[in-house]
Amino acid sequence: MPVEDLIHHVNLTGLAGEGSLYQTGDHVAAWFGGLHLHSLFEPVADLEREQIVGHIAHLSAHDADGQAVPTVDAYARLETDAAVVQFDRLSRTLHALNFLAQRQWAGGFLQLAVHPRHLSAVRQDHGLVFEAILKRCGLAPEDILLDVRGSDLSAPAVQQALANYRQRGYRISAPWPYPAGVPIDQVVHDAGASAAGNTQALPRRLANGLLHAGDLAIFRQAGFRLACGPLIGRPESRCRTTHSRL
Template identity: 30%
Template sequence: MIDLDPPGFQPPRPMAGDAGLRRTVLYGGYTVFSVFAPVFSVSHRRAIGYHASLRAHDEQGRQVPSHEVFTQAARRGDLLEMGRLAESLHLGNFHAFDSRDEWLFLSLHPAALMDTSYGDALLAGLKALGLMPQRVVLEVPEQAGGETTRFAEIIDALRKSGFLISLDGFGAKHSNIDRVWNLRPDIVTLDRCILAQASQHAHIERVLPGLVSLLHESGQLVLMGGLANERDALIALECNVDFVQGTYFAAPSTEPLQAQAAASLMDNLSAALRERVAARNWAQATRLAPYVTALEQASEQRAAGASLTHASAALLTLSDTARCFLLDHTGRQIGDNVLPLRRTSLRARRFRPLLHSEGASWARRPYFIEAMRTPGQVHLTPPYLSINEAHLCITASIAVETGQGMQVLCADINWDAAAHRV
């Protein structure tokens, strides 16, 4: 532990690095310098920006956690000044890259954001270097500023000055989509915990594309960071995020990345993703093949005049068929659900008010729309949450001409159970 008041202590000051090639900051016996982690555009196959962070060495040249520097600065009351020096350090070192188009991602301390002079000081620093504010992405911590109107006004003023705004750490703790709508960031960075959970839980991985789609529809680009291996990267690509970052692609460095360093890696990932999706589709088709065959046979029997109960008997013997039901040409359910002769699950009993569906309208459901669009062909939905028992299911459907007109025969397949056995 370094003494808070060592002999000959000097306040933080910028200082040129070796041969003037890299700017550093000296503070309390530490030498602090910038490193830059490339941020890649999946579509462009190259780095479109760099996220700046600090590294520190002690007087013996050993690397120390950068938070120790800020802890010391906080104890001395120098936190705001140290933060400004760090930003000046990043700006100067980024400018030395001599890049023309890339963004610089700067993480902002909430205290700095609430300082009324912060924006002016940052703009002055950019002007001195000849950098435009449009080159800088200010990363705002998701929990910073609470819900205060003043905070939103500060963010809006920074945006109007030309800076891009990134909401960092979305999805952690008490994240709320209202935060995105109120601050209107240009970029949303998903919290690392979302990726960690998606890597461990298939149902979380399944909903991630929907979350990214929601953010896209709200007008935000999406960045996923912390990607450490190929599985992480494949999850990110399949979610359709715009930007990726992590040691799998490139470790933080004091030097800029070679222009095309990521292109081949992105191409290999895209090929691996195609293989992954193809393998999953094959496995799904294999699991569903018996249900497709049974539904086709049931539709033939229904067209010949058999009752729903008789036509679906074989289909209901398959292990994961949850129910069969019949719709008229308007999407209205004819009669109630026909269930397999198995003991009703506890989950089904808990959702009992939703189990009986005679007269319900399913006209908006994809399984009805697609079946009516191509009569005689079996349509399979992606896995979705069944309203009947609030569990994951796939609905197989087929439109068939009967003596009572066009009808759609449907079967819900319990996908939670099927996925658990694979």
Template identity: 40%
Template sequence: MPLSDLIRTLNSPSGSLPGHYARSGLDQPFVAVDGRVFLHYANLRLESHFLPIAETRSGKTHGHAASLQVFGLSNRQPIAPEAVFVLPTDDAEFVYLDRLVRTLHALNYLTRPTRGNLLLQVHARHVMSVPADHGLAFEEILRPCGVLPEQVTLEIDIEGVEDLAHLIKAVASYRSRGYGIAISHFGRRQIDFGILRELQPDIVKLDSLLVSSNRPSSNRSLKPIIEALHKLPAQVLVEGIATDAMRKGASAWNIDLLQAHAPLRRLLDPVPVATAGNSPCLRSAA
């Protein structure tokens, strides 16, 4: 399906939306200009950036992690992405926004010349707010885009989740639909292999604080952690390997995957305006 048709369909969801969604732009959120898709919400422009993930041993591209960048529509100032998720007024709006952000990334990923697996973050609040059938609604969005759940790995930060039974059920639902599962920030505050055995993730992303310390004692302790993760079995991913020493360490520690640093915030490009010439089917929802 052409991108313009996909956007038109996504901007016309079946069923009625709450009235306050229109005030924040969620009733017509997507804008496409020059082959790129943007999400307008609460006078903000959300856009996708993709961070390469490489296999440590071969150097081959494993895929990309989707990263969110946010700017003010009027002042063009960068805004912390996490600040967007404090704006929804209730759980339903939060879930809807979280799903739209992943849809934004999927649409932009379609235009990339080389893709591989797509790593998408799912907010823990989303996971816990949805009662059942996790992944079904997103699957119905992905398929018209030509993206299968098998091409997507969902990344979840489980720290602070109290209802572990619901979390395990949700992850099982995602997995049954073909999604891969990644657990992020492992080892940030504690190292709990028990919950990982229950969730059986495909990828475990080590927290940067666990990896970044150059103390010999820390380096020695990392290897048995990675060995235990491999026995689950899971691939181990590290984000932001920035020095030659750390890259060599990644290979020595048998880390499987390396993800690039998040990009430095840049000045905002001119805000694209949908016109009859470049996007005949769309209108701004800001």
């Protein structure tokens, strides 16, 4: 389905809640609660193959005067759980549409953040509404890596949400350490922290925030498979070509 039709569908069916999507040039933008929202994509590299294999979506928000609003402040403006769910879902839809528009050269996986209040506010069928949106975009839950950093993974409500996501085929990214028994696909480590001591078998490991070329050998030796950060590429509106060399 063309991007224009997808925008119309989301706005018409009310999936954007109190917000709306609109097209600006060759990109999709959104409006919610007095904020203009845009997508930025940070490339993720496979350290063994030295290729771009996916992207992390970041939200860029500005008020009506064009002043940048940090994402944490954008969420802090939302007074109800319902507003958080709408804003969170709209943000991920925005990223999916912009990713779709670049699909011919982007490819790879797309990592999307899920706000902790969203996980606790939705009681059941987590990921169902977004799955319907993804399918219209030509994407599937298997293409998506949901980032649940900031959530209490030991909380029963969060574990139920993660189980719902996994049943639908979404993959999960979480920080180390995480509770035993929680199935995680990707473990996120701050590259500023020591890599020593993390020798037990782990899922795919992402070194976040790489700055220097000398760090690459250190983190390869420590068992990190993936990396992102200024050394790999800064967040931009356009995706890097997937499978291109670093």
